[in-house]
Amino acid sequence: MTARRRYSYRAYDGGPDPLAPPFDLREAIDRIGADVLDGSSPRQALQELLRRGLGERRGLDELTRQLWQRRRELQRNNRLDGTLQQVRELLDRALTAERKALARQDSDDARFGELQLDALPTDAAGAVRELENYDWQSPDGRAAYEQIRDLLGREMLDQRFAGMKQALENATSQDVQAIRDMLADLNELLSAHARLEDTTERFGEFMNRHGHFFPEQPRTTDELIDVLAARSAAAQRMMNSLSADQRAELAALTEQAFGDPRLAQSLAQLDAMLQQLRPGQDWDGSGRFRGDNPMGMGEATRALEELGRLESLGEQLAQGYPGASLDDIDLDLLQDVLGEQARVDARALAELERELREQGLLERAADGSLQLSPKALRRLGQTALRDIADQVAGRSGERETRRSGPAGEASGATRPWAFGDTEPWHVPRTLLNAQVRRAGGDPRVLDVTDVEVVETERRARAAVALCVDTSWSMVQEGRWVPMKRTALALHQLISTRFRGDDLALITFGRHAEKVELGQLVGLEGAYVQGTNLHHALLLAGAHLRRHPDATPVVLVVTDGEPTAHLEPDGSPHFSYPPDPETVHATVGELDRLTGLRAAVTFFILGDDPRLALFTDKLARRCGGRVVAPDLDGLGASVVADYLRHRR
Incomplete structure (x- = not known):
């Protein structure tokens, strides 16, 4: 015998309600109509509706507010503003110098260069990436752009070794050789530790020779590994957060900063050894923010890219550019930033705009402007008439007539009585209705639902x-x-x-x-x-x-x-x-x-x-x-x- 299945029912808690209606079309047209009555154009009224939202659906203003709140928290809590502003200033300096140089040239190549600059992404990280293969005409512009690459490269390398940023600035050949020697000795020390050899004496010799590279002054090989693994994992999380092009760019910057490809190879060997020795570190993450703690440069790079994405999404939500449409909003990015409910709200707004047009509530006039359709006007008229119906019904002697012709004589037809009727009762039909109802078991002698009135052939025009x-x-x-x-x-x-x-x-x-x-x-x-x-x-x-x-x-x-x-x-x-x-x-x-x-x-x-x-x-x-x-x-x-x- 098959066992009976048992079911339990409870409130849905798996995210946005999948059965919730996306919007109330009648409420939407009422809101638009109210603004139009107040003097707004239909387009302005529609935009205002999308900005304010409808019912429980958040509008573009609320989504934008939450977006910029996220941006402010990112900058305030993680101390991003200094590096970000420095990169932007260098980028502005480079672009200003380049535009001046192009303006002095009278050639098609110069005009094409101006178009390239105008088409750059609005975020700094995207612009730097797009300018990688740009043919600079201004020496000052090229120098400022190279400073950006050098700045990012040195600071990202500073994740691995405290003081590396300063060591790489104006580095001499002796400085480079000292870094190469340190990395070679470090890799030998960690290899011996991985083979479970006693490295106490070797660790002491290493610190005596290279301790100035480690301001933390670790006391054992394990402490040294802990310090280096934490930084190496942070560098890996930064790389995971970047695109393939950005990772390639950072690899090139690393080689340029060190000035020796063998040093980059030594760093790769060090990363592999540290991951083997400390597999519990977060090697697969993509940068996490930790409240008020100052961010490392890997997380700062991640935050820089994140801010660019937030700015791009903010432009989409503002809808302030020519030809803007709610379909332009990157719903995947919006969900990543503000959660699944934000995606649902934005999609519902786009569907509302589309439905208003498809239902014929908004239409294009001959001059191309948006206007309310006759269907929408009827809807507004219904609302307006309903709002005053109770007031009219309560006025003595001001009820509407239902007479239907010019002569004023009975037509021979009857209909059920409704509130406001002044026509005489049709007594036979009224009594028959009462008898039929009582035969069904209702003991009441006469009810208002039994009453029928005489139709007359009269309607005043x-x-x-x-x-x-x-x-x-x-x-x-x-x-x-x-x-x-x-x-x-x-x-x-x-x-x-x-x-x-x-x-x-x-x-x-x-x-x-x-x-x-x-x-x-x-x-x-x-x-x-x-x-x-x-x-x-x-x-x-x-x-x-x-x-x-x-x-x-x-x-x-x-x-x-x-x-x-x-x-x-x-x-x-x-x-x-x-x-x-x-x-x-x-x-x-x-x-x-x-x-x-x-x-x-x-x-x-x-x-x-x-x-x-x-x-x-x-x-x-x-x-x-x-x-x-x-x-x-x-x-x-x-x-x-x-x-x-x-x-």
Whole structure:
């Protein structure tokens, strides 16, 4: 009989959750839309979203902050700044001298040389490597570059023997011979120790002759081996951390520093002997940092390369260069530096950017700029309408109608009752529903779910002109975004529930203009003086006349009295305080709307007493209304007034 398998379940702890959704597309478009409503371009809004991140996914700013924190810790804790700055100064000196020399030459080779210098990697280690085979035209540049090679070579050799850096500087032939003799005697001593011979006397003789090379003053052969093995292992870890080209370069520097290939051979023999005698040392590592302890030159070389990688990764995350894309980010390097979760976050951001385009939420305009698509605008409209729906539903007498035709007679059909319906109940269907439910075991006599109402063949058709003030005061006083959200909500309501209605969006500042929803949403605030209500009412009247069979509705959102009007030649005239011609032109256009039997409502923002007095007189003249909502209630007031006029 097969044994039953037993399973246990617990929280996943193997890294980033593999089942976690990469992003919330609806939240992303809401965030982008909020920034666009506030005046940002869609491209700026997308970049801001990627910088801030989404949900639990870190953005580029947070990844960059952690990257530079790692860089600061690397420099501060491991004392890297001195050597790094010296190498950079020498490199800058070499490149400056070379560029000056090339600028004085009028030849194709000189121009090609300049291109080579411009294409160098941004990190010092990469630039030094690229310049290895460069044909220098400046003697000073070549000398500075050779100083870099000499500096790195001497300091890396200093890992093996304390004081070697000084011994190799301006070394004479006698100095080189002394180093060669020391290495030969050292290798013989260690070979004898490896054969398990008693090396006490030989060790004493060695230290008497060569002790000045060993400031640690070891007392036995084993202590000498311990000191040398630790340094040799550190040198090996440094070599392991470098590329093949860099290892070849360091080998050449070693031969150049010693000035004798036989010395390099003696060092290789010494390394092999030490690895045999101390196999427990870390010979396979690649440089480890040890907090506040000063770093050896092998680890410093590793840190120099690491800093170059961090700088390169920082440029990728900054996305500040032309043609930048999240696909440019080296995810393997990011994971090495900041961990697996950073890779997951960066990949999710790239997928989010790609998905926004593939889903048609962002599209290219004719001029190549990025803009919100109609699909994205509908999504923003849904959000805006949902935010004000509860406010509208709570207003007495301002519920939307569901009548569906022009005649106002019963169509013979019924439907379930929904909150806000004003149609009469269909009693037979309601009672039948109750009986069927009770037959199923529900003891209640009547429930709201049983109610059905009569469908009627009536739907009022309206022509609506929403005129919104776009003068600078709307931006300055924080009324810009509420105005746009109001237009979004009204547009969404009409386009989804009252498709027979026709909405015109009209903006007015120094002059007025009929705009599409995308234009209004993406409109940036500009310093414009003038509130040309006359021009806005003129455009509203033209829209109403195109729909003579519809109920005419004009909704005006403004925060200032009219200060501009159109001259007969079509040019705007601005004056503050308003001159009589502006007032006369505005009132005259309002009278023409009154002749069309238009229902006019003024929504005034702020507490300007002159505006309140002026709009009150206008409303009395045309039989309209004045509403003074707060910013949070602007959308609800406009939508509720529209629904009231439809009935």
